[in-house]
Amino acid sequence: MNTDPIIQVQGLNVAYSDHRAVRDVSVAIPARQITAIIGPSGCGKTTLLRSMCRLVELTPGVRVWGQIFFAGQDIYAPDVDVTDVRKRIGLLAQRPFPLPMSIYDNVAYGPRLYGIRKREVLDALVQKQLQAAGIWEEVKDRLNAPASALSIGQQQRLCLARGLAVEPEVLLCDEITSALDPLSSQRIEGRLLELKTDYSIVMVTHVLRQARRLADYVIFMYMGELIEHGPAEQVLHNPQEAKTRAYLAGEFY
Amino acid sequence: MKRRQRKHIEERFFVGLMLISMVIVLGSLVLILATVLVKGLPALNWAMVTQVPQGGYYLGKEGGILNAIAGSLALAGGATVLSLVLSLGVVFYLQLFAKNARLVEGVRLALDVLWGVPSIVFGAFGFILMLWMGMRASLLGGIITLTLLELPVMVRTMDEVMQMAPAELKEAAYALGSTRLEMAQHVLLRQTLPGLLTAILLAFGRGIGDAASVLFTAGYTDRLPTSLLRPAASLPLAVFFQLGTPVPEVRQRAYAAALVLTLIVLLISLVSRLLTRHLTRHVVR
Numbered sequence A: 001m002n003t004d005p006i007i008q009v010q011g012l013n014v015a016y017s018d019h020r021a022v023r024d025v026s027v028a029i030p031a032r033q034i035t036a037i038i039g040p041s042g043c044g045k046t047t048l049l050r051s052m053c054r055l056v057e058l059t060p061g062v063r064v065w066g067q068i069f070f071a072g073q074d075i076y077a078p079d080v081d082v083t084d085v086r087k088r089i090g091l092l093a094q095r096p097f098p099l100p101m102s103i104y105d106n107v108a109y110g111p112r113l114y115g116i117r118k119r120e121v122l123d124a125l126v127q128k129q130l131q132a133a134g135i136w137e138e139v140k141d142r143l144n145a146p147a148s149a150l151s152i153g154q155q156q157r158l159c160l161a162r163g164l165a166v167e168p169e170v171l172l173c174d175e176i177t178s179a180l181d182p183l184s185s186q187r188i189e190g191r192l193l194e195l196k197t198d199y200s201i202v203m204v205t206h207v208l209r210q211a212r213r214l215a216d217y218v219i220f221m222y223m224g225e226l227i228e229h230g231p232a233e234q235v236l237h238n239p240q241e242a243k244t245r246a247y248l249a250g251e252f253y
Numbered sequence B: 001m002k003r004r005q006r007k008h009i010e011e012r013f014f015v016g017l018m019l020i021s022m023v024i025v026l027g028s029l030v031l032i033l034a035t036v037l038v039k040g041l042p043a044l045n046w047a048m049v050t051q052v053p054q055g056g057y058y059l060g061k062e063g064g065i066l067n068a069i070a071g072s073l074a075l076a077g078g079a080t081v082l083s084l085v086l087s088l089g090v091v092f093y094l095q096l097f098a099k100n101a102r103l104v105e106g107v108r109l110a111l112d113v114l115w116g117v118p119s120i121v122f123g124a125f126g127f128i129l130m131l132w133m134g135m136r137a138s139l140l141g142g143i144i145t146l147t148l149l150e151l152p153v154m155v156r157t158m159d160e161v162m163q164m165a166p167a168e169l170k171e172a173a174y175a176l177g178s179t180r181l182e183m184a185q186h187v188l189l190r191q192t193l194p195g196l197l198t199a200i201l202l203a204f205g206r207g208i209g210d211a212a213s214v215l216f217t218a219g220y221t222d223r224l225p226t227s228l229l230r231p232a233a234s235l236p237l238a239v240f241f242q243l244g245t246p247v248p249e250v251r252q253r254a255y256a257a258a259l260v261l262t263l264i265v266l267l268i269s270l271v272s273r274l275l276t277r278h279l280t281r282h283v284v285r
Helices: A045-051 A082-088 A103-113 A119-132 A152-164 A182-195 A208-214 A232-237 A242-248 B003-043 B046-050 B066-097 B101-116 B119-133 B139-164 B167-175 B180-208 B235-243 B248-282
Strands: A005-015 A020-030 A034-038 A063-070 A089-092 A170-174 A200-204 A217-222 A225-231
Touching: A005 A045, A005 A200, A020 A045, A020 A200, A020 A217, A020 A225, A034 A045, A034 A208, A045 A170, A045 A200, A045 A217, A082 A089, A089 A152, A103 A119, A103 A152, A119 A152, A119 A182, A152 A182, A182 A200, A182 A208, A208 A232, A217 A232, A217 A242, A225 A232, A225 A242, B003 B248, B046 B066, B046 B248, B066 B101, B066 B139, B066 B180, B066 B235, B066 B248, B101 B139, B119 B139, B139 B180, B167 B180, B180 B248, B235 B248
Parallel strands: A034 A200, A034 A217, A089 A170, A170 A200
Antiparallel strands: A005 A020, A005 A063, A217 A225
């Protein structure tokens, strides 16, 4: 297995107006694996995830310092094109938010931004990504229907297809199954396991069983600090730190 | 008295008060519409809406109110187009690019204050501005003044509508690598289209119904508005000037103008409702 890191976080700090959500975090995210960030709520795991695609800065009053290297380049360097970062590092949100347009246009949104106009090319792309997200069979007869008419589980898979359509290298997933019913969650999890052959996936989850099912690499955070990280086997079954052990034993959430 | 009985009487008393308020509100609306209809309908005929007044609007017995209909549409239409261009600029700047929270709040406060300024003040301001620029009462002067009147309504309504668009939706567009303008153009505009349309029609309604701000700035005339630099008639002023004459035929024109104005405003709200229903197909909730 290729163990070169795809993202290298170095001395990252994120502060909201009243508190520091991420403190001095340094960690390497392995390529083409599923990395799970776990920890109790409010520990900074979502903030860490959102800083990896520079969406965290949309929050008013936020300050970020430290570095995140992606493909050898610090994405917080002043000369970096932020839209390029967000294209190459995609984010799936906790609650699915389809864009206010048809199912087809949702998936075609990204490719159109990047200049793909030909109908045949778009048609093929849309079909390919809807298939990759496992929703093609359900929507192939109503591609022009409004995306908001889909069920929430379908919407999340549509958002996955939409995210894949810009062909990112990294997929950040922020508790993407927490709003879904068990069956939809299971479907999404199956997709992630297939997608990790082509994408590097970083997921935030508060469901330990989900981390056990999916993760190859685990990062444990507590109160904004990185406590422990390593291969899933090691962190989940043989943790070195007392706090990790306590969390895994269910002593706090 | 038993507590339950007392509560029961109390409740009936307050429900009674609410019903009285309802009757006053609905009743006055019905009375206004009835008056306009009863007085206006007999006055309304083909000649009334296709002719300009003959022999002077104040005393001439012949002719209709086409000058005021065309003038009002030109004044309010022009002002709405001008406001729209300016509003979109202001709103998109406030929503997408403004970094200084104090500036944003300041602009909002200023617009709220302007919203409350009486239209006669806008009229007086427009008049002074025109004197200073060496302009006479004209269609252009009226349009500029009405634009000032309409702007706060349009900007603040659009601003509120965009503020209500879910933050996650904007984020979803950014997460795919959209620039701010691309997000605004493809996502925000579509999501808020029904609301933006309402804002435009609200502003148009305020503009077309206002008498005081066009009194000095657009003036009044028997002619059709054919030049930006000539005076233009308007429906509110058609009512104002022609209702107070001793000539019954002229008063007929005032009633007809009131009815036409009411119909235009009514038509606008109906159309906006229809369009809103049609446009919400893709809106995400």
